[in-house]
Amino acid sequence: MPAPSEAEMAYAESLFALTPDxxxxxxxxxxxxxxLADPKALRTTAEALIHPFSGQFDIIAGIEARxxxxxGVMAGVCGSGVLPVRKAGKLPxxxxxxxxxxxxxxxxxxxPGVLKPGQRVLLVDDVLATxxxxxxxxxxxxxxxxxxxxxxxxxxxEGLGGREVAGEVHALFNA
Numbered sequence: 653m654p655a656p657s658e659a660e661m662a663y664a665e666s667l668f669a670l671t672p673d674x675x676x677x678x679x680x681x682x683x684x685x686x687x688l689a690d691p692k693a694l695r696t697t698a699e700a701l702i703h704p705f706s707g708q709f710d711i712i713a714g715i716e717a718r719x720x721x722x723x724g725v726m727a728g729v730c731g732s733g734v735l736p737v738r739k740a741g742k743l744p745x746x747x748x749x750x751x752x753x754x755x756x757x758x759x760x761x762x763x764p765g766v767l768k769p770g771q772r773v774l775l776v777d778d779v780l781a782t783x784x785x786x787x788x789x790x791x792x793x794x795x796x797x798x799x800x801x802x803x804x805x806x807x808x809x810e811g812l813g814g815r816e817v818a819g820e821v822h823a824l825f826n827a
Contacts, residue, residue, distance in 0.1 A: 653699060653702060653703060653706050653729075653730070654703075655699075655700065655703045656696045656699050656700045656703075660692075660696040661696065661700060661824065663692070663693060663696070664687050664690075664693035664694075664696045664697050664700075664824075665687075665824075665825050667684075667686040667687040667690055667693050668682050668683060668684055668686065668687060668807075668825075669682075669683040669685065669686050670682060670683075671683065680827075682779075682807060682827055684718065684778055684779075684806055684807065687806075688718070688721060694725055695725070695729065697722070697725075697806060697824065698722065698725040698726045698728075698729050699729060700824050701722065701726055701776055701804040701806070701822070701824065702726050702729060702730050702774075702804075704802070704804070704822050705774050705801055705802045705804070705822070706730070708772060708774075708801045708802065709732065709772045709773060709774035709801040709802065710732060710733075710771045710772045710773070710801075711727075711732050711733045711734065711735050711767070711771055711772075711773055711774070711798075712726050712727050712732055712733070712734055712735070712773070712774045712775075712776055713734075713735040713736075713737050713763070713773050713774065713775045713776065713789060713793060714734055714735070714736055714737065714776055714777075715737045715761075715775065715776065715777040715785060715786070715789055716736070716737060716738050716739050716742075716761070718777070718778035719737070719776050719777040719778060720734075720736055722776050722777075722778065722806070723735075723736075723776050726774075726776060733766075735763060735764075735766060735767060735773065735793075736763065736764070737761050737762075737763050737775075737789050737792060738761060738762055738763065739759070739760070739761060739762075740759075740760035740761060740762050742762070743762055743763075743764055745764075745765075746762035746763060746764065746765075747762075747763060747764055747765030747766075747767075747796055748762060748763050748765075748792050748795045748796045749761075749762045749792075750762075750788045750789075750791045750792045750795065751788075752784045752785070752787065752788035752791075753784060754782075754784060755782065759784070759785070759788075760788075761785065761788050761789060761792055762792070763792055763793075763796060765796070767793070767796045767797065767798040768797075768798070769797040769798070770797070770798065770799060771798040771799070772798070772799050772800075772801040773793045773798050773799065773800055773801055774801050774802050774803070774804065775789050775790065775793070775800060775802070775803040775804070776803070776804050776805070777789075777803075777805050777806075778805065778806050778807065779805060779806065779807045779808070779809060780805040780807070780808040780809065780814040780815070780818060780821055780823060781809045781812050781814055782812050782813060782814055782817060783812075783813065783814035783815065783816065783817030783818030784817060784818075786803055786805075786814070786817075786818035786819075786821065787817050787818045787819065789803075790803070790818070790819065802820070802822065803818065803819065803820065803821045803822065804821065804822040804823075804824075805821055805822070805823050805824070806823075806824050806825060807823065807824070807825045807826070807827060808821065808823035808825070808826050808827070809827055810826050810827065
């Protein structure tokens with residue numbers, strides 16, 4: 653699968669909605685919802701997330717909640733399945749559970765028992781901020797006996813140290 657063109661990527665990024673002073677003064681919130689609503693931009697984004705990992709994964713793990721949308725589109729584009737990585741308490745019988753630290757407190761994620769031993773998993777999420785959720789997702793996949801083939805996000809918020817926590821990540825856009 654060829655990589656999307658620079659013009660296609662610029663179009664997708666141009667659809668991000670920018671909201672100043674949200675969720676607090678001084679923060680410029682970048683919302684990818686308009687990009688998700690545009691079929692051309694959504695396909696471009698899915699293809700760009702897949703491209704560096706083409707042929708290197710068997711299933712895509714979408715991290716709640718926008719990661720579900722991205723993983724579904726990506727799976728449709730490349731013909732793979734989807735592993736939903738959920739917030740704790742959303743599954744009746746999770747096969748794996750990982751708790752991780754947040755800036756103020758803790759959170760937890762879990763996944764159903766659908767992975768096969770040794771399966772190669774591509775992690776996908778919308779935004780890389782501090783990296784905790786992505787790092788916990790790596791641990792969860794390994795806990796379930798699978799291998800992390802890579803991680804991809806639409807937007808990396810630079811300066812928050814996410815890569816130091818999450819490890820290597822393919823980010824389409826940076827802010």
